[in-house]
Amino acid sequence: MMNIETKYGPLLDICAPSYYKTGQLESCIVQQKTTIHTAYGDLIPQYHYDDVRHKHIPSVIFYPDGTLKNIALDQITKIKTTLGIFPAELLLFHPNGALKKIFPLNGKLSAYWSEEMESELTRPLKFNFSFGAFIKKIISLTFYTDGKLKSLALFPGETVTLTTALGTFVVKTGFSLYPDGTLKSIEPAKPSKIQTPIGEIRAFDPLSIGIHADTNSLEFTENHQLKKLKTLNQIDVFNANGDKIDTFSPLKKRSELDDDIYFSVPLSLEFKDGCLHIEHQLKHSYKLSTHTFAVSA
Numbered sequence: 519m520m521n522i523e524t525k526y527g528p529l530l531d532i533c534a535p536s537y538y539k540t541g542q543l544e545s546c547i548v549q550q551k552t553t554i555h556t557a558y559g560d561l562i563p564q565y566h567y568d569d570v571r572h573k574h575i576p577s578v579i580f581y582p583d584g585t586l587k588n589i590a591l592d593q594i595t596k597i598k599t600t601l602g603i604f605p606a607e608l609l610l611f612h613p614n615g616a617l618k619k620i621f622p623l624n625g626k627l628s629a630y631w632s633e634e635m636e637s638e639l640t641r642p643l644k645f646n647f648s649f650g651a652f653i654k655k656i657i658s659l660t661f662y663t664d665g666k667l668k669s670l671a672l673f674p675g676e677t678v679t680l681t682t683a684l685g686t687f688v689v690k691t692g693f694s695l696y697p698d699g700t701l702k703s704i705e706p707a708k709p710s711k712i713q714t715p716i717g718e719i720r721a722f723d724p725l726s727i728g729i730h731a732d733t734n735s736l737e738f739t740e741n742h743q744l745k746k747l748k749t750l751n752q753i754d755v756f757n758a759n760g761d762k763i764d765t766f767s768p769l770k771k772r773s774e775l776d777d778d779i780y781f782s783v784p785l786s787l788e789f790k791d792g793c794l795h796i797e798h799q800l801k802h803s804y805k806l807s808t809h810t811f812a813v814s815a
Contacts, residue, residue, distance in 0.1 A: 522546070525584050526554035529563070529577075538582050545576035554578075556586065557615060558597055564590040573624060586611050590624065600665040604643065612663045621658045640673055649701055650680040660732060662697055669694040671731040677707045683742035684712050692731025696740055703734035703746075712736075714744055715789055716753070716811035723748040723784050735784075748784040753796060754812040755804055766798045 519531045522543060535546040548563045563577035579588040589609050597606040597620055610619035623640055640655045655673035662668050671692040672678065680689050682701055691705035709720040723735035735748040755764040769783040786797035794811070796802045804811075 524554070524578075524580070526556055526586060528552070529554070532577075534576070536576075540582065542582055542584055543580055544582075545579040548577040551592070554586075554589075558609070558617060559595075561589055561595060561609075562592045564592045566592055581613050583613075585613060585615055587613075594622070599659065599661065601645070601659070601667060604659065605641075614663055616663050616665060617661050618663075619658055619660045622656065645670070648699075649682060650678055652678045654678055656692075658730065660730070664697070666697055666699065667695055669731040680704060682738065684738070684744060685710070687736075691726060691734065694732050694734060698740075700740065700742065701738055703731075703737040705731065705734040706736055709750065710736075712744065712747065714747075714787075715806055716794060717813045719747065719749050719751050719787070719813055720815075721747040721749055724750070724782060725784070744789055746786065746788045748786050750782055750784050752814045753785060753787075754814070756810045756812070758808050760810075764802065766796050766802075769799070 520533070522529050522532055522535070524543070529546060529548055530552045531549040532546040533549055536544045538544050547567075548565045550565055551562060552565065553560050553562055564572065565577065566572060567574055573590070575590055576588070577590055578586065581587050587610065591607050591609065594605045594607050596603050597609065597617070599617060599620065604620055605622045606620045608621040608624040609617065612618045622643070642653045642655050644653045645651065654676045656676075657671040657673055659670055660668040669692060672690065677688050677690050680687055680693065680701070682704070687704060687710050688707045689704045690707035693704045694702040696702045705723070705726050706721050709722040712719055712721050721736045726735055735746075737746040739745045750768050753766045754762055755766075757763050766785055768785060770780045771783050772780055788795040788797075792807060793803050793805050794809075796804075
């Protein structure tokens, strides 16, 4: 049996250790009940790996200086955050020791454990923000180093209604915040009308994947103005003489699973420094003061 000392207490009966070049422990699996002492309470790293749901991942991971980076918890544990107390099965930490990410559940999806089965174990949690209040199932919460919320990722299939400076939107996947708590980005659950400097555009990204919510397809500036969006609309560009000089339409992408199925790849638009920047394979830029634009479906 191999034990190892850490700044959080001893890890008992470890296996599969990995080390940094300095000799500092990077990660390991704990094989018997062990309690480590942290700023977030006494925590028990995962030591059960004998069912179809638990991921076979390191019980603990450390930064090169020995500070705790990740801990997979053996049982769902209540963790205190700036938003309240939440259940946790996996915790990630910043290098300064502050909580970085909390996962209420961390099950392994497979042929033997489905997303539906994981959803049955996930209980809805209550949130109350200035831009919306809701009770929903979530994948994770991400925090800045000072403890303020950075993003909230919703469980697949969940949506929330949020109010922004540009209107009210039904949101999937989740949202991200600036350090002052204002909305930074959201993921519209359906094509949503937005007034932009070039006219009304439907914001939507059909290819968005809800893994996390740190970045989303509809982004705002810190003073609540439109910054970026993705759309399936067509954009025609005209010069100062009224001549059409460019047309941008969503590209078609063939499915990797079925050659007969194609997906529409949305245009990426950014409004910055008095210009419209359109990403369409390459990035194209047009001054709003010298160009006009036509938006069509």
